[in-house]
Amino acid sequence: MTSTFEIDFEPIGKRVEVAPGTDLLDAARQAGIGLASVCGGEGTCGRCRVVIMAGNVTPPVDADRRFLSQLEITSGQRLACRCQIYSDVKVHVPKASLVTDQRLQLDGQTRQLQIDQTIHAYEVEVPPPTLHDLRADLERVIDGLETAHGLRKLSAEPAVMQALTPLARRTDWHLTTYIRRHEIVGVAAWGRRPLGLAIDLGTTKIAGYLIDLETGEELATNGIMNPQIGYGEDVISRLVHADRTDEGKHELARVVREGLNNLIVALAFQAGVAQEQIAEACIVGNTAMTHLLLKLPVRQLSVSPFVAAASSALDVKARELDLEIAPGAYVHLLPGIGGFVGADHVAMIIGSDLDRLPHAAIGVDIGTNTEIVLHRPHEKYLTSASCASGPAFEGAHIHDGMRASTGAIEAVRITDDGIEIKTIGEAPGVGLCGSGIVDAIAEMHRTHIIDRRGRVQAAAPWVRKGERGYELVLVPGERSGTGREVVITQQDVNEIQLAKGAIWTGLETLIEATQTKLEDVREVIVAGAFGSYLNLESAIRIGLLPRLPNATYSQVGNAAGVGAKMALLSHKERARAQRIAQRTGYVELTTQPGFNRRFALSLLFPQQT
């Protein structure tokens, strides 16, 4: 009897051996393939489509029939999470089912970074041991540092000693030491500069920056998809997985830590430096991501009143997080505000300098959870809210939605002559990414293909009756990258209404709770990856962002990444983050009076101007 079967994932070319009865989503995770799985394998999102090319698998179930037509099932298409294997299997993974290859927004606005961190590099040259000088290696180096640099009361942990002994002999006792206050946190060969690592740990993406701690120079930048995505694209699926068993918690921490180490290897390689030169790190993430990284309990996070296990700033040893950088290095985690409003929001405020603006301003970071902050210069407090806008802007729950990768439609224009699209990589259209969906809906609204309630008009051009009601055919099958039409269904319009309604409700509630006059708001700052590609006029047209009479609008890119770099380099910025976390009020939207009515009204599209 065969105890394992081989799964061959094509055209990726990855193979993995798994036990009989393993489902294909699990096999893909084991093979390290980022198969889209918004629902985390519950069979409710329909994103994990694959095609069985050869081999025996379990027959289709209701979930398959819900998302796939009979023709698609007959041609071998299946939901990977509902399909168990019973022989060697060959599977084709369509591009649209992959979460890799995504356009990652890493950069924020360039700015001068303040440097006042406490990692200092000291070079030291000491005589090797002899029969007349039997001092131990660490004491020898500590004595050398005192003699050459006047440093006193130095200490080091065993992990640093383990690195010191072989290195000292390899380098003939010419060393660079990295010192944080009175602690030697790392050792490297003579002349190697101390480096820092800033990480923006997002639910979908992880951005990493390698920085020279003495000059602030950015030596390398890189981004990866958060490998936890295989356990669900939304935060809640991952929290559920982590909460179910102890193993689940360890698994989610392990995959993200492995991802971070891969990112560290890539950054060090890009910059041509050694990983042990990284003497300090700073990580910012939303509350859930930080909890999963630190293996903190998560049950209380997913039920009302949504309380974090800890939200203050933390300094933890990098090795406690299994990060392969200098053996004694610390990781600084910025503080969070409350509920799901985490350190990434604080970093976004620092990174965009929103708290220092001389006028009233709104900051919006649009994602699966959208964080909004209102700053008023004469008030002591900032006010934040978190809106459950859902993953529609990431292409999930949208019939032909996909992430921002090659072939994704990112802009749409409807004219009398037809529908013009712009795709990423100028490839034939495969599906719609977030900015494309917003653009398409805005154009449908402008050209009256949908009414204020979002109803697709049966008599409008390019509209037809499909299996799921009226839908707009954006790209006909013969011009698409898959041979299948790309459509916007009535359900898609409704999904976008829910998402934009959640954000609008949050904005309105914040403005009302703080008794701010709309005309007083002078600036709207749109941060984050999705926000940087968004067509602002389209976003305003559908009511995703407000049209404010005196405000300028700016797109600042990954401001949370900029905030992480600032906090990496400066203790003053860390203290500023602490102050922001303490003096930012949090408005829980669902408990506000009139929330339901406000939300219902926010689903309407604005009046045409």
Ligand code: FES
């Ligand atoms: Fe398979 Fe959601 S339906 S992962």
